[in-house]
Amino acid sequence: MRFGFEHSYAALPARLxxxxxxxxxxxxxxxxYNAPLAEDLGLxxxxxxxxxxxxxxxxxxxxxxxxxxxxxxxFGVFVPxxxxxxxxxxxxxxxxxxxxxxxxxxxxxxTPFSRNGDGRAALGPMLREYxxxxxxxxxxxxxxxxxxxxxxxxxxxxxxxxxxxxxxRVAQSHIRVGTFQYxxxxxxxxxxxxxxxxxxxxxxxDLREAAVPALALLSAVTQRQxxxxxxxxxxxxxxxVMNTDNMSVAGETIDYGPCAFMxxxxxxxxxxxxxxGGRYAYANQAVxxxxxxxxxxxxxxxxxxxxxxxxxxxxxxxxxPFVADVDxxxxxxxxxxxxxxxxxxxxxxxxxxxxxxxxxxxxxxTLTLRALADVAASPDAAPTGELPGELGxxxxxxxxxxxxxxxxxxxxxxGMRALSPAYIPRNHRVQAALDAAEAGDYQPFHTxxxxxxRPYDEQPDRRAYRCPPRPxxxxxxxxxxx
Ligand code: AMP
Ligand code: MG
Numbered sequence: 292m293r294f295g296f297e298h299s300y301a302a303l304p305a306r307l308x309x310x311x312x313x314x315x316x317x318x319x320x321x322x323x324y325n326a327p328l329a330e331d332l333g334l335x336x337x338x339x340x341x342x343x344x345x346x347x348x349x350x351x352x353x354x355x356x357x358x359x360x361x362x363x364x365x366f367g368v369f370v371p372x373x374x375x376x377x378x379x380x381x382x383x384x385x386x387x388x389x390x391x392x393x394x395x396x397x398x399x400x401x402t403p404f405s406r407n408g409d410g411r412a413a414l415g416p417m418l419r420e421y422x423x424x425x426x427x428x429x430x431x432x433x434x435x436x437x438x439x440x441x442x443x444x445x446x447x448x449x450x451x452x453x454x455x456x457x458x459x460r461v462a463q464s465h466i467r468v469g470t471f472q473y474x475x476x477x478x479x480x481x482x483x484x485x486x487x488x489x490x491x492x493x494x495x496x497d498l499r500e501a502a503v504p505a506l507a508l509l510s511a512v513t514q515r516q517x518x519x520x521x522x523x524x525x526x527x528x529x530x531x532v533m534n535t536d537n538m539s540v541a542g543e544t545i546d547y548g549p550c551a552f553m554x555x556x557x558x559x560x561x562x563x564x565x566x567x568g569g570r571y572a573y574a575n576q577a578v579x580x581x582x583x584x585x586x587x588x589x590x591x592x593x594x595x596x597x598x599x600x601x602x603x604x605x606x607x608x609x610x611x612p613f614v615a616d617v618d619x620x621x622x623x624x625x626x627x628x629x630x631x632x633x634x635x636x637x638x639x640x641x642x643x644x645x646x647x648x649x650x651x652x653x654x655x656x657t658l659t660l661r662a663l664a665d666v667a668a669s670p671d672a673a674p675t676g677e678l679p680g681e682l683g684x685x686x687x688x689x690x691x692x693x694x695x696x697x698x699x700x701x702x703x704x705x706g707m708r709a710l711s712p713a714y715i716p717r718n719h720r721v722q723a724a725l726d727a728a729e730a731g732d733y734q735p736f737h738t739x740x741x742x743x744x745r746p747y748d749e750q751p752d753r754r755a756y757r758c759p760p761r762p763x764x765x766x767x768x769x770x771x772x773x
Pocket of ligand 1: 376
C-alpha cells in the first residue's frame with residue numbers, strides 16, 4: 292500500500308531526525324477511524340488494512356519513518372534532548388486544501404529519544420487526544436487532528452497495567468519551539484537556519500521576501516499564537532502542559548495530555564496533576580505563551596541582527612504587545628458573543644463585570660454564554676434558568692447596550708451561537724467514556740465524539756451532554772498518561 296507521501300522533513304540535514312521503524316504489536320484492532328479526514332488526505336482504507344497500517348505493523352511502502360529531534364523547557368526547566376520518544380513520522384500528505392500535513396504514529400515503540408520510556412501509549416490517553424482534538428477542530432480552533440486509534444492487544448505498564456494503543460496524528464507539522472531550541476542549544480546555527488527556511492517555506496510562504504525573514508517569522512508565529520490562545524480562552528480550554536516542546540510553530544494546538552475544559556468560570560483553574568504551582572492555569576496561558584515565544588526568539592537572534600543588542604530590541608518589540616493582543620482578540624470575540632455588532636470603549640468594562648459575576652457565582656462558562664444567546668433571541672421572555680441569579684444587574688446593563696445595537700434578535704442570536712458552543716467535551720463525560728472504553732465498551736466514546744463534533748448545533752436529544760457535572764461527578768484532576 293502506498294499513500295502518496297512527500298518527505299520534505301526527511302530531506303533536511305540528517306541531524307534533525309533519526310530513521311526508526313515502529314515496533315510491531317500483538318493484535319491490532321481498529322477502535323476509531325476518521326474517514327472524513329482520511330478522505331481529505333486522499334486515503335481510502337478498509338478496516339483490517341487500517342488496523343495493520345495505523346498500528347505500525349505494516350507501514351505504507353512509501354513511508355520514510357523517522358523520529359524528530361527536539362528539546363524543550365518543561366515547567367521552566369530546559370531539557371536539551373527530548374525528541375520523539377514514542378512517535379514516528381510516516382511522511383507528509385497534501386490534503387484537498389493543498390496544505391501539506393504530517394502523518395505521525397504516536398505510541399509506536401521505542402526510538403533513540405525514548406530515554407527510560409517504553410515508547411508506548413495507553414488506550415485512555417490516546418482516545419482522549421482523539422476526542423479533544425476533534426472537538427477543538429469542530430469548535431473551529433486550529434489543532435492537530437486524529438486519524439485513527441488502534442488498540443495494540445498489549446498491556447502498557449504505568450502505575451498499573453493498561454490496554455495499549457497507537458494514535459495516528461495529523462498536523463500541519465510537528466515542528467515546535469523546542470525543535471529550534473535543540474539546535475540553538477548546540478550552537479548549530481546551520482541547522483537553525485535550515486529550520487527557519489523550512490518553516491517559512493512550509494507554513495509562512497508569504498514571508499520569503501521579507502527584509503528580515505527571522506524577525507518576520509517570529510512576528511507571524513506570535514500573531515498565530517495570540518489568536519490561538521484567545522480561542523482557548525473563548526471555549527475554556529486549559530492546555531495543561533504548555534512546555535516549549537508542546538508549542539507548534541504552525542500555530543496549532545498540539546499535545547493533548549492533561550488538558551481539559553473548564554466547567555465553572557474561574558481563571559485560576561488547573562486540572563493537571565503535575566502542575567502544582569498553577570503555572571499553566573487558565574488565565575496564565577497568555578503569559579506562558581509569551582514566555583515560550585521569547586525562547587523561540589532567543590534561537591532566532593543571530594538571524595535577526597548581527598548586533599545582539601539590536602536583535603534583542605527588535606524581538607522585544609514583536610513580543611511585548613502579545614498579552615494585550617490576546618486580550619484584544621478575546622474582547623473582540625466577547626463582543627460578538629454578547630451580541631454587539633459595534634465596538635464601544637465601555638464594552639471592556641461590561642465584559643470584566645460579567646467575568647467577575649461568573650467567578651463569584653461559580654457559574655458555568657459554556658452554559659452561561661450559550662444561555663445569553665437564548666435571552667437575546669427572545670428579548671421579552673424572562674431570562675433562562677441557566678443564568679445565575681447574581682447576574683440580574685449586569686443583565687440590565689447588557690440589555691440597555693443591546694437596545695442601541697442595530698441587529699435584529701434573530702441575527703444577533705445566530706451570531707452569538709456561532710461563537711458560544713452548546714457542547715464541549717466536559718471532563719466527567721470524557722472520563723466516563725474512557726473508563727468504559729478501557730473496560731471494552733466503546734459506545735459512550737462514540738456517542739460523546741458525535742456530540743462534540745457538532746458543538747454549535749442544538750441537538751435537542753443530547754441536551755444532557757450540555758450539563759456541567761453534579762458535585763459527585765466532578766473530575767478535579769487530569770493526568771498526562773505518558
Ligand atoms: P509529552 O509529555 O508527551 O509532551 O512528552 C515529553 C517527552 O517525553 C517527549 O520527548 C516524549 O517523546 C517523551 N515520552 C513521553 N512518553 C514516553 C514514553 N512512554 N516512552 C518514551 N518517551 C516518552
Ligand atoms: Mg510533547
